[in-house]
Amino acid sequence: MAALAGVDVFRRLQDQFIDPVTSCLAARFGGAARSSGKLRLTAAGAEFFAADSESSMQLGSPQQDGAKLNAFLHRDTRGDKPEVEIEIDPHLVMIRQVRLPSAAKRNLVDVLGYEMDRLSPFEADQVYYHFTPDPEQQGTDWLAGQLTVVQKQRLDPWYQMLSELGLAIGRVTLVDENLPLMLKPRQSGVARSGRSATMLLWLAVLLLSVVTAGGLVWQQRQIAIDLQHKMQAAREQAAESMRLEEKLSARRKAIGMVSAQRQDYLAVSDILLELTRLIPDGSWLQRVNLNSDSLLVSGVSDQASALIALLEASPMFVSVRFKSPVVRDRRSGKEKFDLTMNLTQGPES
Structure with missing residues (x-):
């Protein structure tokens, strides 16, 4: 404990006394750096x-x-x-x-x-x-x-x-x-020309430290005890603040991810509106099945094979294909079809 106090004495005296004085000596005897x-x-x-x-x-x-x-x-x-x-x-x-x-x-x-x-x-x-x-x-x-x-x-x-x-x-x-x-x-x-003066100052510091070491040791011990209690309280408060900050950061991150995902999804109403726009007269949709990134539509048409080109012309749909062979309905005479396609973006729930 005494050794630590002595080191602290030297460090304080160096910061507050030795460095300023040696800088002045350097300027006086060796010139400014x-x-x-x-x-x-x-x-x-x-x-x-x-x-x-x-x-x-x-x-x-x-x-x-x-x-x-x-x-x-x-x-x-x-x-x-x-x-x-x-x-x-x-x-x-x-x-x-x-x-x-x-x-x-x-x-x-x-x-x-x-x-x-x-x-x-x-x-x-x-x-x-x-x-x-x-x-x-x-x-x-x-x-x-x-x-x-x-x-x-x-x-x-x-x-x-x-x-x-x-x-x-x-x-x-x-x-x-x-x-x-x-x-x-x-x-x-400092400069070589000021080393002799610095050595004299160090000798004076050593003598001074011997005289004041006892009082400084006691003073530093009291300061250390007081500071330890305050630091412990501050450490606990800082730890609680960090936990709250981590929770807040996690919630903000989750909100940001949800917002980003919503921006990447297509609205279901937009998909239905696009199908309505593309399906020509003479064709009817009987069933629409929407998955995470794909779409299945079933219906009847005068010419089912022409629907693939019409749907692929839309920026919303890719890889348009028949899921099953086209058959002709006996009652209406129209072609029954099942078309599947991938969405360029997922649907918004």
């Missing part, structure tokens, strides 16, 4: 844009094209470890709206990591993730916002290639968006 260009990651690979925006190159894979990118950058070696901005195709990430208890603000990174397997198909150690709060939900009992998740296996090979080329990872955004996202590994330092 110089941009070497922009790497846009897509499902097909990547494209690198030079900082002057006048040239670019396609990259197929980080394993094969690292040397090619190094040669492309070799002509510009001023300064020390320039940064590369990262743009990620939105198709590579998963974005969803989430809602957490307001108490999660105190330890948001760990709470999201703990809940990652419920909020996404992945475990926390498989992804980089960033939470963007919804400003309209500020001041309520809930912390609502947008969760952006990307698999590490999509980014780490490219990050490793940049590291091997001596390039630092700068700002990470989605394509056509300007909001920076924490979709990268935590940095252990």
Whole structure:
């Protein structure tokens, strides 16, 4: 428990104190980080844009094209470890709206990591993730916002290639968006010229953590207990909401399928109207039998063989044929027939 609290102390101090101070030291002693260009990651690979925006190159894979990118950058070696901005195709990430208890603000990174397997198909150690709060939900009992998740296996090979080329990872955004996202590994330092100052800061942090560890352990334990109770209640409420949403989605899907099937069916009245239009004078229908996708009509006619061509001329009927041989009625002298045919669409019930 103490070890976990110490890690949390370091993480908080890094986010709130070390990173801002080391950035200032880098600007003071090593100069501001110089941009070497922009790497846009897509499902097909990547494209690198030079900082002057006048040239670019396609990259197929980080394993094969690292040397090619190094040669492309070799002509510009001023300064020390320039940064590369990262743009990620939105198709590579998963974005969803989430809602957490307001108490999660105190330890948001760990709470999201703990809940990652419920909020996404992945475990926390498989992804980089960033939470963007919804400003309209500020001041309520809930912390609502947008969760952006990307698999590490999509980014780490490219990050490793940049590291091997001596390039630092700068700002990470989605394509056509300007909001920076924490979709990268935590940095252990800044420019090489600022490493000595960073080491001194780490020594100060270690001393400070020894003094404050006892109080922070107790405080974190109380926060964890309180947050666990609230998260359990929120988890139960979320599970109930998901069950209701699944039921509603299933009913909507069923309604949609019924509507689609009704559009594909012919109305029985339309079929009878078409038969009335096509059957010529001198022919009478005595029986109509309608199945799911076929039609059987029986009757008498002066010339039954001519009915096949008349019925096949309709867009409603196909494969018109006699079901049985035509016979002549002794009393009327007309031909008795039984015709069967397929419907281009099923009848509407």
